[in-house]
Amino acid sequence: MTCSTILKRLLCSCLVVVGVALPAQILDEPDFLPVDEAYPTEVELTEDGQVLARWVMPEGYYLYRHSLNLVGKDGTTLGDVLIPNGIPKTDEFFGDVEVYYNFLEISAPVLSQTTADVAFDVHFQGCADAGLCYPPEAQAFRLTKSGSGFGTGGVSSLSLDGPGLASSVESSSTPGGLSIWVALGSALLAGMILNLMPCVFPILSIKALAMLQGASEANQVSHSLAYLGGVVGTFLALALLLLALRAFGAAIGWGFQLQSPGFVAAMALLFFLMSANMLGAIEIPGFGVSMSQPNPFLTGVLAVIVATPCTVPFMAAAIGYAITQGGLGLVFVMTAMGAGMAIPYVVITATPQLARILPRPGAWMVTLKRIMAVPLILTVVWLVWVLTRQVGGAGVAWSIGAMIVLSLAVFIGRRQVKWLASVWALMLLVIAGTAYAVSVPISSRNATQLSEFEYEAFQKALDVRKPLFVNVTADWCLTCLANERTTLSRTSVREALSDHGVEYLKVDWTNRDAEITKLLESHGRYGVPTYVLYPQQAEPVLLPQVLTPALVNEYLVDYVSSGDTFSIGPQTNAGR
Template sequence: MLMAALLAVVGLPAMAAEPGASEWATSESGKVRLISATTAIGDSAQLRLGLHFKLEPGWKIYWRTPGDAGYPPKLDWTGSANLDNPQPHWPAPHRFVLAGLQNYGYAGEVILPLDARAPDASRPVAARLAVDFLACAQICVPQKAELGLDLSTGPAEPSAFAHDIGRFAALVPGDGRRHGLSLDGAEALGSGETSALRLTVSSTEPFTDPDAFVEAEDVAAFGQPRVSLSPDRRRAEFHIPVPAGALLKPLAGAPMSVTVTDGMRAFETRMVPVPGTAAPMAAGEAPGLAGMLLVALLGGLILNLMPCVLPVLSIKVIGVLAHGGGERSHVRASFVASGVGIVASFLALAALAIGLKQAGAAVGWGIQFQQPGFLALMVVLLALFAANLWGMFEIPMPAFLFNRGGGVPHHTVLGHFLSGAFATLLATPCSAPFLGTAIGFALARGPAEIAMIFTALGIGMAVPYLAVAIWPDAALKLPKPGRWMVTVRKVLGLALAGTGVWLLSVLMVQAGIWAALITGGAMAAAVATLGLRHRLPAAARPAVTACVVALAGLALAAPFHGSANGEAGPEAGGAVTWGRFDNQSVARLVSEGKVVFVDVTADWCITCKVNKAAVIERGEVARRLSSPGVVALRADWTRPDESISRYLASFGRYGIPFNAVYGPSAPDGIALAELLSEAEVLAALDRAR
């Protein structure tokens, strides 16, 4: 027995190799070899190899995430020739209980498919693999095998192992579409030693033996799931506890992945759990969906009245005025097109949110304004829209975005559609009553709910357009277009230019003052160049167009070469002195008997600025926030910050503004409405004491 173990540890061969395979390395636990799906390299640089384990009864090896103990096979390809580092794929694991520990791995026989590449198809491949793995039965024995496989040049005929490698490759979890499996929701329950995950998974076929394996950097291990099935067995709810001491960070907002298995079916996906309620959701139930659709409809409608949408009014007003004295059919078609553009843009945002959520990335309302490149793009578009309203150009160069984008009276259907889309884009840095509630509900659910809620938001924002489409006489009664519109266009162009200046101030925070100066200066020069266009001969106008394009390119490139300003410290000089937000310090301050007011804001969030000017830093609220026993903390989300994203997610929020009040009577925090009122803030401060 000892001799057999020693032979396995040093990887001595036990039997002769077959064509397309290395020799077996044997031990007490079983044997392992390296195999190939082809007998030679062939013309393709791609190779399919496999690491083939045959284990004795009672012995097991580990998956890439082993569970409570153990470690996965470790592969070292040092010494190989004409072979890039092959990457293993992991068939769906099984759950084992060994000495009271939950472990994930394989028993019997398993092949780990390996995707490999031969850089030079004219040279043979020499695969040399040192594999370290842990095999366990009643005891665990570390193993090491030295394997070698040579593949010659020539036609790549299927080997005797092609079918076996393909059979185990089919057991590697995909995205679930092939097996009709999908993740509908991931929620974090409880806190500390009572933390757990609740996953909801749907299936087109009845479940037979479902299981779930969760992997997360900040959780040492997960317990065995408790599974509840719907009456038709097509919906499974997994309650997965976190053992005491295994949780390193809060579950809510933490990126992780899950592998769900059901017999021979399996799928794998990324997820970011959101805060959940303790009560489980009944099978097939979507609590409050109908009511939440109405909330989303109202949120989208109110979004038209929020300050961030005011710059878009220049485009809206010009579009409406252009219809004065026009034909009813043209009015109806143009406003329907604008409404469809808004709804389509919200659907595009929904698709983006679904994709980011499935990939495990942070999602939120308006987070694109955290990206300097996006800010520069908006500055460029706003500057060109303003120049168009000022009459500096009417056609050629930006015809697709401007003549067709709502900048001139002679709109096309596509132009109205694009103006609606642009209105949506500029509306995203704003929040509104009902909007945050609807967004939070959607992003805590599955793709279907996200699509429905975002569609309702789009319809709500499009209601004014659709109303004019239904009653076109409202636009037809306006004065006919005339010289007076030139003055209106100039005034509204100034509104767009002002919006661009505001975005430059945000860009300065994110990418530095030089990036903002270069972007702003380049677009100012571009607008000035467009102003000279009509004074030049026709032959010189292509050069003007080229100059404007070059300046716009410079404006877009500047943020990528800038450097962000340092992190802001505590703010002073206003009506309230702010400390820097730190989630851990909140609990400490509350334990000291303090009341804590948290303000999550960003330079690009206009609703945040309205709250600050109208409520937070004036009158009785400012006096209370500056009084003894009250601490004001500000979290700046101008740039991406994962800790702030997780904090928002812990309240089921995915956008800002967000404000919360903590205190001895409210240690978990009182979340306030998006649009603050003095009475609400003062009442929360009193309740938290």
Template structure:
């Protein structure tokens, strides 16, 4: 029955829509503006529009083919009848390698140009609006944030005059575009090597060569390129990604960001010639991480998952595993099957949660790690699940016994371990422990496959202690043997589970208001009564599942009918605390006032432990007041894109995050486990 309950909960977890929409965001990391070369075009004119992108220092956006990672600029036009928009014309990009993956990017201010064709029958003095919705990725070397904007260009049909300053400005943008090559290039594939021969005068200077393929999935982007000159041909060689026989489009970059638009078809490629330098050999632009850095990030993820076992949020699940280990006794095969099943459950859950987060972020949602705990529907289902587990451990209802001498079938044992792993992963997501934060932040930048590897590493680290116990006999020999103590231990484990359920009930009330106490409390009471009565009457498991499902559906229906409260947790409104705002933080910094900024959530157990042990203590408050330190709090209990972006800028995908801004100097990131002494040290 518990297995079916958990199955229902997992399905609902990933299929339920978010309860609430997004909140207003913070300033963009790649600021976008739009301009028209003329605001008074003549009928039938072609008007050039510039989407101007201005990345902040340390940030970048992407070329038309972003390479191994990232997303390019996407435009969705809403134009008057008869008006049409041409393709995006992009400046010559540069390269960036992160984790062994090639990115085609822009670090400096640049403009994408689009030609808008007007119909010749437009009447003079007619007012028309060009509207466009734009989306792009803004990335640093550690994190990526989806950004976007809606723009309107009002035009008044006139004589087509272009102001001299504006023409000069647009000529500057046009100069950054690659020039179409008047002759066709040729390419040849030999095994894994692809060589593109590009017509290029023998006496023309050519160094710092790189071929940016616009045709996708032909070149292996991160592979090293080589270049040589053979007479009036410039040959660039790289590694093929997939077999290809059609036309290849791309941009040849050379010299100081000069470029040629290349179209290549299969043909002869000249042999021999003199070697030329490729981009990065002299300019160093092909910087960033090496493939080995991916393994370093993976190592951080595994270590972060391992340390999650020390976090308070995972303690109740460790108790369940302790029972399972003792139950296996000295049976080596059973212990190993149990550990593998437990590990599989954890890893698959981490992959599912990570994949869902990456999918939603790619769709434009500003979310971070543990995003599902910002949805009251998920919290309600978790509350019912924890209530059922608590009641089972306390003996209020029973599906089989785990007493001494009991022997579950292999199928049931493996299934139980698998779902315990699923539960462990989900319960652990509110925590962001040491080492884990950097790995999760880096995962947002990597391609999907490599990002999922990082999430799998997190799950492997979380399961590692039990794998070690199962596969290392000396460790298993020190584990307690099965016996009558297990029944008492099971009863005691109902206590932390009950506390977890109580915390979820409180969190539900924070998310939906006072009605959450009523809906959650009544649902818990009905569920316990239903489980007690149906199991005592030896009802079929499907009947029990049906009752539990009815309770869950009724509760979710009631929750979705509620309006979210205007204020969430009281954390940010405590006396002396300032709610997080990018603008307020900037103002305090401008006034040279020291600021202690921390991000928390009502569902983050680690956050609450730190607040009770270090932040909210009277000694800390008195010291901060004496030192005139402003305490600013970002409450991440409910989804907040502004906080998500700020966390991403600091290499985080979830809470907690603690920052101290001195009156003068650079901010410092504090450890994720705080002590009172650390807080008092800041005030000295």
């Protein structure tokens, strides 16, 4: 039996295990209620000035004591919150906690207020015994005095179940309503499509070189298995980290690590080292990216890391299901996505007929290696540019300084002036590229934007049901930038939006922002790009992650009537 036959059978076995060896509690998943039905929040302001919040919960749903709070705002100051004792429970994520079933009421006194209204936020988080945990909620309320007592007035919700957003949760594909089979199929397809996204191109160049090395069939098979292990292992590590952080209340989503300037800087240094390596300037034995033989496991790890800025069709449903289900459901879904990303390379190396199509190695590969370094250099420029958007010029200074120290450290070990000159030439190229990128601010290429993401203003805009096109984006998302350059910045698209009376709102998720994360989650999305069209008399509509001018115009014609007008504030950049 050949190595390729063994590999094919192993791959098929893995896919069978993913589909068949699922526990009954995952396959026969219950139908979970939307958060507004599971935890309907009622508020009241009593005669003696006490703010009350109460919940009547269906059977099998509970709230956490540690998540409960009443917080005054807009001139309202509340006292200590009175919370009754709960039922002790050992929780999978939080350990020993107190929870509440069926009914709960909490209260806090109004100490002072600067207006006639009492404005406050109600914080809570709950789970279902059947296995679903909802993200932390923050609902905003404003109560006004009515006659001898108080009543609710001008209620404005910031949560997923607030007015205007509740309908959008149902119209988007909610993870809790997915079948495990649909989630696994979506994950597998999303992983395959990731290979076509621009964020993965730098790693594809390394993988292509490895496939052209002309190694024996046995080596090719072992390399493919190592690459598969790197991809799947990293998907699982990222997913488990994401789940753990969210369990502790962090409002994060897909691509969260790129919202950390420290991580972006580290990736810039790594790709700087790799590009110098591909150019033949350095060789670091054991580092895993040597000029002669790229390490397949490390290549798989890097492929996933650079893929996280991208979201693709089918990913939203799969990631949403994985995050909300947790446990084994998360493991199976993320394994399927990693397998989907690695399958094309595994199939090629396991099929001799396909492998023979590849050109034979020779002297021409030296030139090819130099050419393949270009995507890596551009990746360094892009990462340093992202740093400038996150932390300003200090990010560039620290990154360039680190590159200088790194090059000097290797130079001291090798003492080759020619090598040092080539590395510094590469560094100057990075500086020049970054300077050019910074000199062309992306905001100049976009249509109307909002000063900052203010949830209340956004909610009021939804309440009046005027047409709105929302673009949730980030500077580290290459798909977002490509869509803005090729579609959203086009004069024809701006004119189409204007002709249909649609305002364009850009929401920037480059840096971590809990409110923007809630907006994404309200549509069942956990990453960017996310495009939502709010027609005047219909439910919100999610657009695909890859846009074209014709596609945007088609959605406008199908869902928006012409002649509507809309305005919700000053026009600069949202979420900065």
